[in-house]
Amino acid sequence: MKKLFVVLIIVAAIVALSLYQARTGKPEQVRVQVFEVVEQPIESTVLATGTLTYGDERRVRSEVDARVIEVAVEEGDRVSKGQVLVRLDRQNFETDVSNQQTNVALRRIDIERAQLRIESLTIQLARQLKLFQQNAAQATVIEDLKNQIAQANVDLKMQNQLLVQSQDHLGQAQKRLAKTVISAPVSGLVSALDIKEGEMAVGSAADVPLLTLVDPEQIYSEVDVDEADIGNVQLGLPVRVFAVAYLDTALTGTVTKIATSARQVPGKNSLVFPVEVAMADQELVVLRPGMSTRAEVLNRSNISYPVIPIEALQDNAADDDPGYHVFVARAGIAVKVSVTLGPQDDRYQALTSGIETGDEVISGPYRLIRSLNDGDAIILEPTSLDTTDDTLSTD
Numbered sequence: 001m002k003k004l005f006v007v008l009i010i011v012a013a014i015v016a017l018s019l020y021q022a023r024t025g026k027p028e029q030v031r032v033q034v035f036e037v038v039e040q041p042i043e044s045t046v047l048a049t050g051t052l053t054y055g056d057e058r059r060v061r062s063e064v065d066a067r068v069i070e071v072a073v074e075e076g077d078r079v080s081k082g083q084v085l086v087r088l089d090r091q092n093f094e095t096d097v098s099n100q101q102t103n104v105a106l107r108r109i110d111i112e113r114a115q116l117r118i119e120s121l122t123i124q125l126a127r128q129l130k131l132f133q134q135n136a137a138q139a140t141v142i143e144d145l146k147n148q149i150a151q152a153n154v155d156l157k158m159q160n161q162l163l164v165q166s167q168d169h170l171g172q173a174q175k176r177l178a179k180t181v182i183s184a185p186v187s188g189l190v191s192a193l194d195i196k197e198g199e200m201a202v203g204s205a206a207d208v209p210l211l212t213l214v215d216p217e218q219i220y221s222e223v224d225v226d227e228a229d230i231g232n233v234q235l236g237l238p239v240r241v242f243a244v245a246y247l248d249t250a251l252t253g254t255v256t257k258i259a260t261s262a263r264q265v266p267g268k269n270s271l272v273f274p275v276e277v278a279m280a281d282q283e284l285v286v287l288r289p290g291m292s293t294r295a296e297v298l299n300r301s302n303i304s305y306p307v308i309p310i311e312a313l314q315d316n317a318a319d320d321d322p323g324y325h326v327f328v329a330r331a332g333i334a335v336k337v338s339v340t341l342g343p344q345d346d347r348y349q350a351l352t353s354g355i356e357t358g359d360e361v362i363s364g365p366y367r368l369i370r371s372l373n374d375g376d377a378i379i380l381e382p383t384s385l386d387t388t389d390d391t392l393s394t395d
Helices: 002-024 091-133 139-178 366-371
Strands: 030-036 039-061 066-071 084-088 181-183 188-193 209-226 238-243 251-258 271-279 292-309 324-330 333-344 348-353 360-364 378-382
Touching: 030 366, 039 188, 039 271, 039 333, 039 348, 084 209, 091 139, 209 292, 238 271, 292 333, 292 360, 360 366
Parallel strands: 030 378
Antiparallel strands: 030 360, 039 209, 039 292, 066 084, 084 181, 188 209, 209 271, 238 251, 238 292, 251 271, 292 348, 324 333, 324 360, 333 348
């Protein structure tokens, strides 16, 4: 009975207070949060995903078909330019070189034989000419010798051409032999090793790399930017990068390359533009190529606007109006003000009309803003607009 009596007293008190407020005309005050509007640039953000890669990646391929007899490096090794990486079986190529050397030698013998024949015919012709002057030789013999000399000169030219051809074949065979020793085209790190001793190295036409060399001094994040956002990405813009292994650590980078054409990515309906982000030197985490990343490309405008938190903005959908409004605190009253929107970032909405610097805009609690009406009495709980960003400076 005592508990029931206490409850009845509380209910009676609430009813009495409501009747008192109704008679005196004093409205119930709503406790709200406000902040003082300031002007600042809007920092728009373009989101993208991608993977980490090393800079200056070189895929080392074989230019000849041969069996691997030695792999002189291991994955993770640092190598210098010109260092031997892989050796291939040389036997067939050495045989080919030997055969071509023999062909060159035979062509030179043929040339020497042709030269000797020309000399012999020339001597015979000179002897016959003397005899002819003494009426001891026939003119037909002299004419036949001249024809033989002419034919011998043609044969000599042909043998010279065949020598050049044989020398060319020898040079090609020697080049193929040299390609059985595969050396590093640049200094770098062996990031991937795709061949083993005893396996068959296939010529470069098959596009099958033996190993991959990278420049470990520079790491990039290659991200795919949606075609609808690529207009907001420019060279030199700062980027916040989050590696999947360190989602709570924001790494810094800079846009260094933007693809000139779009591409289709499996699983996405729209086209994307590949964008290269050079990662800044850092010692916070250990980055490895292949890690998935999430990137935020930051684009700060050069124009300052009056800005408000996004949650303070309300639409006029209830009035069938496509516009927007905010509530401004004035003399303890919530005043509804129509506004015109400017650019927006992840946290703030810029306004081009309706609000001025110094106005106190009601920013929360959000559930109260949704039910707030023009002219409602309010009690202010001041808040401040945080315009700093300790993660990444965009100056």
